[in-house]
Amino acid sequence: MNTLSYGRAALPDAELVRLFSQMTQVRHLDTSAIAWQRQGILPGYAPMRGQEAAQVGSVAALDMSRDFVFPTYREMGAALAAGVDMGEYMATHKATWNGGMYDARETRVTPIQTVIGGSALHAVGWAHGQRLDAAAAGADEPLDLPVALVYLGDGASSQGDIHEAMNFAGVFETPTVFFVQNNGWAISVPTERQVAGGSVAARGAGYGIASIHVDGNDVEAVVQATRAAVAHARSGAGPAVVEAMTYRRGPHSTSDDPGRYRSLAEERRDGGVDPMDALRDRLLEAGALTAEDVAAIQSEAEAFEERVRADVQAQGPRPGAEMFEYVYQEMPAPLREQAAAWREESDHV
Amino acid sequence: MNTLSYGRAALPDAELVRLFSQMTQVRHLDTSAIAWQRQGILPGYAPMRGQEAAQVGSVAALDMSRDFVFPTYREMGAALAAGVDMGEYMATHKATWNGGMYDARETRVTPIQTVIGGSALHAVGWAHGQRLDAAAAGADEPLDLPVALVYLGDGASSQGDIHEAMNFAGVFETPTVFFVQNNGWAISVPTERQVAGGSVAARGAGYGIASIHVDGNDVEAVVQATRAAVAHARSGAGPAVVEAMTYRRGPHSTSDDPGRYRSLAEERRDGGVDPMDALRDRLLEAGALTAEDVAAIQSEAEAFEERVRADVQAQGPRPGAEMFEYVYQEMPAPLREQAAAWREESDHV
Amino acid sequence: MSNAVATPPVDAGAGRTVPAERTGRTTLSMNQAINAALHDALAENPRTLVLGEDVGRLGGVFRVTDGLQAKFGADRVFDTPLAESGILGMSAGLAMAGYHPIPEVQFDGFTYPAINQLVTQIARMNFRTRGALPMPITLRMPSFGGIQSPELHSESLEWLFAHVAGLKVVSPSSPHQAYHLLRHAAQRPDPVVYMEPKSRYWQKGRVDFDEPGNLEGAHVARAGRHLTLVAWGAMVSRCLQAAEAAAEDGLDVEVLDLRWLSPIDADALAASISKTRRAVVVHEAPKTAGLGAEVSQLITERCFGTLKAPVERVTGFDVPFPSGSLENEYIPNIDRILYGIQRVLEYRRG
């Protein structure tokens, strides 16, 4: 297997503290969003509890001034770390606008994807575009390319599109990082009944793609591994697969009932140590944080959550006219007529 | 890589002679079919020159009384070896009936598939059915399952369906043999711009599937390798990938012009020794055949070709009513009305 | 762990014996009715299989397959990897091996990755093999909108399935129909797409096991004299509501539940509209090239001489199905249906 090795040089404490603080925000917001759903603020939500290290750590390896992120529906933590406004992010769960209200071009984060595996080929195409740009500009080797990082789950690894994406990325040597969060489950189906052979990273080998297996609950390792993958891709050496082993500690979504397919005892056994606890204890032990710091970070996260909640609650439904407005750049006449008829009938009511 | 080892025990001369004789028929029929196309007997044809050893050898490893073959559009040699009537086979090229006129259930050969990668999942589903049958019958381990053998090309390896099929086969441990004829080309695209990583067999490893790389031009090796793969699958140990390295010595189809993408010099270099010549020389050298035997086998092949040609030439178009008849087992009323209207209008003309 | 080996059913052997036929009447929600139909299809025919994402232990995201794996074992009711083309392609192969697979696609919008297997393989295999390899596959999927789902969980795909030669398409509008139409579909030798109106899953209704009624063709859900509303799936109950509202204005509206979207029951359309002389077709899919066009044209072909006005279409707009907060703007509501009725009534030849 074409395993990419990566430096184990420790991250500076300050950086780890920054990551911990971001992860704390993410954890608190995630927990709150579930509560919001129960309170009727959101119609639904896809919790990512337990995947904070994988998501925040992977984005930390990117240069968001030029790289591009392709998330699924479970990347709240990645979106937050990438700088997406969380009110605009939550718009998808508020049922305000599918994909979210954030500007995908400005944020360099594509809209929330509901189609499993749907974004991987986009990350290949976008990355190939960076290669073409560099070629047109006559850039020298080693290249210094913007990188596309696409998230996928263990379940997504079964989709044909993922295979086509990895093969295309391999053939065109695109600067694409396939970041797999293997969280043990695809709704109710465990990885061992999903991923023949047991490893998504191993698939990479079949395409001659560099790959890395990493503990997705160790944020430092995730940063290091993703940095290595990104550096590989950035230099023009081709794509990379990072498989971050983690665990979906919560339900698949707020309408899921995991008790139907796994017991609490299994959850405890398979989930292992909570990545939040592990990092906090480690930083406390190392003296990088004090208990007061932790409390302060927690309060900040709470204040942040309140601001986001206010934004989400303030969000009204979008004007119905937008249904028509955004279908095309150039709206065709029959659609204009439908919009007019819709307006007339709505006004009457 | 989960490589399946296979016995190198030599095949008996008699068996090799039988294979040579079958390959000679195939070669002669293939060459003739191209001529038929030029003569206007067939509207088109997909030559398989150079792949006789791979096709005839792989079928020789099957038990056609219970196994099932899933061909593409280039498996004339496999179909012949499996016992398909060649007049009925050629019906697809004669434009008589898409997929051929042979009975897929009787022959245990699915109809000619034009969708690249389209049959692989069928071979997984059919094979899973054999497993379910065995389970329902309470069969003992090791099992003795009927096996599905599906053909695919190097180009087909890029299709999402192939990946899904291999993963499903791995997860359900179905008795499926993926027989890849890597003939160097997918129309004008060479394998190195098609198959990232360079090896289709290597893909198998990513699914935990046993795989074998074999010289597809050496019929004995093909038989041995495929027997090993089939035995593995038959026993219930799961699927296997066989990658037979060969060369498409002719054009992609009778409407292709390979001169646009490869030179004659390249063809000579990459094609290597013709598998027909290699086997003949070897059998002559070993004394298993005399020059007279070779001539007799050739005459037989010529006689066979004449019979097939007569069948093909005698084949008229199917009655138009069959267009309607075979869409459903239970024809819906509106279609019956369309058929009636069609008949009325045709009769008037 | 060998995935290939089944976990034994809790109630071992149950799958092999036909249970006492259900008789009499009961009240069930639609998802319960479908569950019962799947149960009975599995019990009746040992070669019937249920497969899909999360249909096993979880019992489906809508609990439609609840309890079936426990009852019939993991060989007959099984989870697949997450790949819709895989699910349908595998079903085709199982059908070739003599099984009757009932695959589930978890949501309407995830049928798109499987369209190739559905259209080029399943729909054509009987044709291609001249009847040698029929495809007795019943493809189920939760369909249509109405429950504020995420993107691509509210698609209406009947326009696509209905065009494809080799497929049949049906959508039930009540628990009774859901039970009987699924039993009927699962006994057919041809592929049938069975579209479950997800917004009606929890709606209860009486199911009569003894009197299935006619299971082919359309069904008059409400008889009327002045105008015919044609609908299917979740729009049937909405049309019934609209008909009630219209009745307050003295208008006697007929509601024709089309049920079978392929083949379409043109005789029933003609019978109804020759009587009412006016029609409005209602569906959730976008208007352009939606099935409403076909239904309208069939009506026009059969009733041109008696029609008082062109058939009116009240449908989704030519836009992607929007997010939940806009769904009521998109899906035909009672007001829009009433406006459609009004346009037909007020029509004057130009």
Add this chain to the structure above:
Amino acid sequence: MSNAVATPPVDAGAGRTVPAERTGRTTLSMNQAINAALHDALAENPRTLVLGEDVGRLGGVFRVTDGLQAKFGADRVFDTPLAESGILGMSAGLAMAGYHPIPEVQFDGFTYPAINQLVTQIARMNFRTRGALPMPITLRMPSFGGIQSPELHSESLEWLFAHVAGLKVVSPSSPHQAYHLLRHAAQRPDPVVYMEPKSRYWQKGRVDFDEPGNLEGAHVARAGRHLTLVAWGAMVSRCLQAAEAAAEDGLDVEVLDLRWLSPIDADALAASISKTRRAVVVHEAPKTAGLGAEVSQLITERCFGTLKAPVERVTGFDVPFPSGSLENEYIPNIDRILYGIQRVLEYRRG
């Protein structure tokens, strides 16, 4: 060998400079006209790309991309691996990176594996991103039957594309239109499906580079007074032949080339049929839920008061496109079109 690195174009740099505008008139076959349009699109905009199976060195199985790789280099005109979902998904990503991809699907019937990317991604990305990531993609494919191709090489998919919100769809019927409509499509900021009538590839015709004519909406291919034939793609020339045959019986038939199948030019339909008061729609796709239903219903909606007879549909049957020897039984031929005309003329209100 690094695949990622382009082979240098024979005529290096040509892709960066706009060649002298084509002027005047010339005679070209349709595949030459499309080739010229692709050439000029590549020359005009350095961010235009051509990709697909065998479009590079081979120049496409129909030679439509002949010479383009040699001229513009393998970075701008490139072969992909054999995967249609991959081709369209990669095109979506390239569009996000500011490119204007012109992907080719090698044959109509191989669009099915790419439907998910086309419908759930390309068609909706502008909507999903509220205009932030538009998809200026021109998807080309040889379409329709008529050349005795193998299975799945003769599909008519306009019924599918036309229903999908977010896509536009166009099909040329002559070399002149082929050139100009493709140039026009390739300059649009929205995804356009460009359906090439493969049976017309070798038909020569005059191309006027100076006078594109109106490029939006339908085109009156033949003016007439008694009845309108509505068609697109290869059926336009067949309808023109039918019109000639009908003229021998003193019938003055108008032929409306719809060209744009989404959006449909309802005004042009209304204008023509208000004049002729009779219409027959002709297409190769199966009848049920084919685009003919939408066209017929649009005509009926607009011209109900003046129509003398219901719009007649002369189409493919509701069967899979059959093998070559039966293709003439399936594709509407002149006789069937004339029968259709006759039915409209003989129609008497029941």
